[in-house]
Amino acid sequence: MSLSMAESGYLPSEKFDDDGRIKRTGNWKSATAHIITAVIGSGVLSLAWCFAQLGWIAGSITLALFSVITMFNSILLTDCYRSPDPVTGTRNYTYMDAVKANLGALQYKVCGIAQYGVLAGITIGYTTTTAISMAAINKSNCFHKHGHNADCRVKNSMFMVIFAVIQIILSQVPNFHKLSPISIVAAIMSFSYSLIGIGLSVAKIAEDGIGKTSLTGMPVGPNFSGMEKMWRTFSALGDVAFAYSFCFVLIEIQDTLKSSPPENKQMKKATITGITASTVFYMMCGVLGYAAFGNDAPGNFLTGFGFYDPFWLVDIANICIVVHLLGAYQVLAQPLFGFVETYSKQKWPQNKLITKEFSLCGYDINMFRFAWRSTYVIVTTIIAMIFPFFNDFVGLLGACTFWPLSVYFPIEMYIAQTRIRKYSFTWNWMQILSLACLIVSLLAAIGSTHGLITSVQSFKPFQSES
Template identity: 55%
Template structure:
C-alpha cells in the first residue's frame, strides 16, 4: 500500500463526516484504477460477498441450534428459525438499498453502517447505532473466543479418552486455549483492511460447511442408532425443568437463533467491497444475501433438527459435544478443528469495522502524530511489502487481549450467545434498516407500507427484550456455581 492506499484505508473506517483528500495526480476518478469516489477499484463479487456473509453467519451459533429447538419443540423451533431467516433477508435487502444515498448507481456512497445511519437519520440515532454496533462487535469477539476454546478443549479431551479410556475424567481447563486463540487473533488482526481478508473469509466459509456437514452426518447416524426420532412437539417437558426454567430457556432459545442469523451490523462494510455498477451494488448484495441466507437456513434446519432428533430433550448446548469424546474421535477432532479455523476468520470479519473506526478517530484527533499516521515499510519479497503501523499494532493487540481476558472470566457459551443475539437483533437487524429505508424511499407516514414496517419492528423489539431477559437469567444461574479461571470441561 502506498500513500493513496493509506488514505483509502482510513477513509474506509466507521467515523462519519471526515474527509481525507487524495492526490490522484494524473490518475482520474472513474479511471481503470479508481472508482467514482476516488478510491482504488473495488473487486468484490456476489460470491466474495456471500463468502463474507457465510463466514459471519454460519459461526458458532449453528452449534447451539439443536439445544434451541429442544427448548421450543418440533412445531415452534423450525417455525421460529424460518421466521428469523425471512426477517433477516428482508431487512438486509432494505439495508442494502441504503448503501448509496439517492440514485442506486450514482448516489453518494455510505462506507459503513454508521455512515448510512448518519445520511438518513438524526444525530442521536447515529450515536446510539455506533454504540450498539461496536458493543455487539466487542461481544461477538468474546463469544467467538469462548466457542473456539470449547472446540480446542474437546479435541484435547477426545484424544485423552482415546489414550486413557473412558474411566479417566480428562478434565481440561479452557484458559490456555483461549490464550492460544488470542495469540492467533493478534497476528491476523494486523491485516489492515476488509478488502484484504477475502481469502480468510473463503477459507472460513469452507470450514463452516465442513463442521456443519460432520454435525449433520453424526446426527443422522445417531438417529439410526436410536431406532427413531427423539423429541416432542412442545420441547423439553415441565418436570424435567421447572415451569420458570421452561420459560427462561424458551426465551434464551430465541436469542440463540437470533445470534445465528446476526450479520447486519457489518452488511454495509461488506457491500463496500463490491465492484462498481453495472449492476448496482444493492442488486449484487441482495443476491448475495438471498444465496447466503438460503444456504445458512438449509444448514441450520438440517443441523438443528437432526441434532434434536438425535438427542431429544438432552440436546446439548454445543452439538458436537453431544456425540461424546471417544468414537469416532478423529472425525470429531476434524469438526472441532474446522470450527477453530472458521472462528479465526469470523473474528476478523466482525472486528474489522471496529478496528477501522478507532483508527480513523485517532487520525482525526491526532493528525500530526507520527505514531498514528506513519507506516513502516517492511519488505516481504522483491515485489511485496507490508506497512507496519505502530498504533494499529498496539491498539488491536490490546483489544484482543481484553476480549480474551473477559472470555476467561465468563465462559458461558449458550448464555453469552443468547444475550449477544438479543442485544443486536432488533436495533441493528430491524430498527435501523427499517427507519433508514422509510427515509430513503420517502414512504408516507401512516401509509399501509409504513404501518407494516413499524409492526414488524415492534414485534422484533418484543422478541429482543424477552430474549435478553432469558439470557441474563441464564448467566445469573451460571455465576452461582462458577469460579473464575478454574472451570474445567
C-alpha cells in the same frame, strides 16, 4: 468522508473508483463468502439445544421466521449503501455512515454504541467457543485412549491464550478489503463442520434410533419446572437470533464490491444466496441434532460429547470450528478496528505514531494499529476467561443484536430514504414488524440474563473447564 473524484478535481481511472479510493474488486461471490463466514458461526452449534427447548413446531417456525425477517431487512439495507439514490448516490462506507446519512447524528451515536458493543461481545463469545473446541479435541483423544468414563477435563484458559496470540497476528491485516482469502477459507470450514455435525447426527439416528422428542420440546416435570422451561425458551430465542446476526457488517461487506453491476444488486444476490444456504444448514443441524439427541441435546452438539466416535471425525469438526472462528473474528472485528483508527487519524493527523506506515518483509506496519489491535485482543480474551458461558452469552448477544441492528435501523433507514409516508399501509406494517421483533428480543434478553446470573453464582473466574 472521502471526496468524490469529480469534487477533488480528478477523473476516474482504471485504478480508482468514483470516490477516489482504490478500485474495489469484490463480487457477489466474495460477498456471499463474507456473509456465510459471519452468519454460520458458533450459533449453529446450539440449534439442537434450541429445538430441545422449543420443540418440533416452535423450533422449525422460529428458524424460518428469523430467516425471512433477516433476509427482508438485509435486502432493505443493501439500498442504503448509497444515499440518497441507491445506485448513483454518495457511498456510505460503514453501517454507521449509512445511519448518519439517513437518520441523523443522534441515531448515528446510538447505532455506534449498539454496533460496536455487540461486535466486541461477539468476539468475546468467539474466543470462548474456540477455546471450548480446542479443549474438545484434547478430550476426544483422551476419551478414545482412556475410555468414555475417564476424567478428561481440561482448563480453557490455555486455549484462549493460544487463540489470542493467533488473533494478534491476523489482526494486523489492514482492512476489510484484504480479508477475502480468510473469509473464503472460513466459509469452507463452516460448511465442513456443519456437514460433519449433520453426518454424525444421521449416523447416531441410524444406530440408536430417534431420541425422545416432542412437539413442544422438553416437558415440564418434577425435575424441570414451568418457570425453568420459560427461561430456557426465551434463551433459545436469543440463540436463534444470534445465529442470524450479520446485518451490522453488511454495509462494510458491500463496500468491497466493484461498482458494476450496481453494488445493491450484487449485494441482494449475495444476501439471498448466503442466508438461504445458511438456513438450509441451520434447519438440518437443528432438526437432525434434535432427532439424534432428543430432549437431552447438549448446548454445543460438537463439543458437548453427544458424539464420541469416530473420534478423528469429531476432531476434524472441531478443527474446522477453530479455523472458521479465527476468520469470523476478523470479519466482525475489522469494522471496530477501522472506526477507532479512522477517528484517531482525523483527531491527530500530525501524529506520526498514528499515521505513519512502514514496510517490514513486504508487509505494511503501523505502530498504532499494532498496539491498539493487540490490546483489544488481549482485553477481550481476559473478559472471555472471566465469563466463559456459551449458551447464555450467545443468547444475550443475539437478543442485543437482533432488534436494533437487524430490524430497527434497516427499516427506519429504508423508510427515510424512500420517503414512505407516515401512517401509510407500508409504514404501519413495517412498524408492527419492528415492534414484534423488539418484544422477541426483550424476552430473549430476559431469559439469557437469567441464565447468566444463575451460572455466575457458581463460577470462579479463570477456572473454567471443559
